[in-house]
Amino acid sequence: MNRQAQAAVMFLLGAALLHAGTTGLYLRYVKAGLQPLLLASGAVLIAAAVATVWYERRHARAAHGTGPAAPGTEKATGEGAGEGAEEAHAHSHPEPRISWLLVLPLLSLILVAPPALGSYSALRSGTALKQPYGYGKLPTSDPVPLSVVDYASRAAYGHAGSLHGRPVRVTGFLALDRGGAPYLVRMALNCCAADAQPVKIALTGELPPVLRPDAWLEVTGTYRPGLMRDPVNNGPIPYLKVVSARPVPTPHDPYDETWNN
Template identity: 80%
Template sequence: MNRQSQTAVLFLLGATLLHAGTTGLYLRYVKAGLRPLLLAAGAALIATALATAWYERRRHRKTAAGRSPAGHGTEVDHAHPSHPEPRVSWLLLLPLLALILVAPPALGSYSALRSGTALQKPYGYGRMPAADPAPLSVVDYASRAAYGHGRSLHGRTVRVTGFLALDRSGTPYLVRMALNCCAADAQPVKIALTGELPPVLRPDAWLEVTGTYTPRLTRDPVNNGPVPYLKVASARPVPVPHDPYDETWNN
């Protein structure tokens, strides 16, 4: 891989990062708050590639202008010997091609059931939405139910959206994967469902569940973390959201 090829790869990588950041593809890999950094990194890579290309073109022009006519000045520059780059450097194209050609789905029930709930006691709770039913994230409802003992949920109907996961016993959970930084550290937050459940439960299907708080609580078999219940009044299938990960995590 010569310098021109390196410049091309650098430019393509920067363009791919900009593409991912402007189309929403980046949400499959990192949390939404990292978008400005992703765009800045893409712009920096493109600027570096253009600067390198300009420098190389200028260097070649100076070299050509300094050569003597009729074959003079052809001696080798021993002060700056050239070394061929290792062929293994072409492997740098693999993650680039994967990012362009393969858009992996968001983590689902397979990962959720093999990881313990990441629910943690919050420092405080925001004001409940005035709408009825109140739209809450999986993390928000689970925190209020498990650690707030449902005090802010009494007498309220809530609406929560997540994907379904069924354990070996058939117990249904409404799950949302929460990110600290990127998909590599995603952890599930789970709500166990009871009440008026759909007759057919399909893992990884996205549901908008409307229901009420119940004090029933269970423990995650993976890490013994708290998993609160939600008494379902109705549930309807919904498309996969633009951002499949829970945006309220660590906010």
């Protein structure tokens, strides 16, 4: 891979990062707060590619005598020029062919847009629910809109009093365990999809007659006392008694970032 090819790969990778950062595609990979860094990385890669092309063209012009010579040097002619060229050729090293494998991540970023993690990953990972440092005041709306993490943490860690008598509305995707038990899930992340872990709510009550894994549901219900234990890591999974449920489109940001706030 010569310098021109390297510059082309850097330019395309930078353009792909800018495209992902400006269209929302980046939310499949990293949390929303990293968008400025992603855009900055794309801009730096494009600038580096342009600088590489400019440097190579300037170097080629100087080598052919069409550009200014470096200070303190003179153009070599005759036998001296030939010896210099042979010496430069003897010390040049071809780029390893394995470097072309760098194109594969670029092609995967351009051609393949992986879906957000779903029920397959959720059922094979233990719940990541942990007790927060504090709880915000619930809004006065009825039903109360809550994230999966907010409802689960309140219900599991002794703050369920704020949920008594209050209908809540929670959105997540559906997961069914081997026994057919339904969970409302949201994958929570710290940084990127590689560290995403599920937070689960066990559903009871008026469930839809047909339950399809990975379908996104907006569930309205009430707090139901009690906890079950996640069979993967023995973590707490609270219950939610469903009053109604309706399918909704996959949200723009499918991950939940509130669990580490």
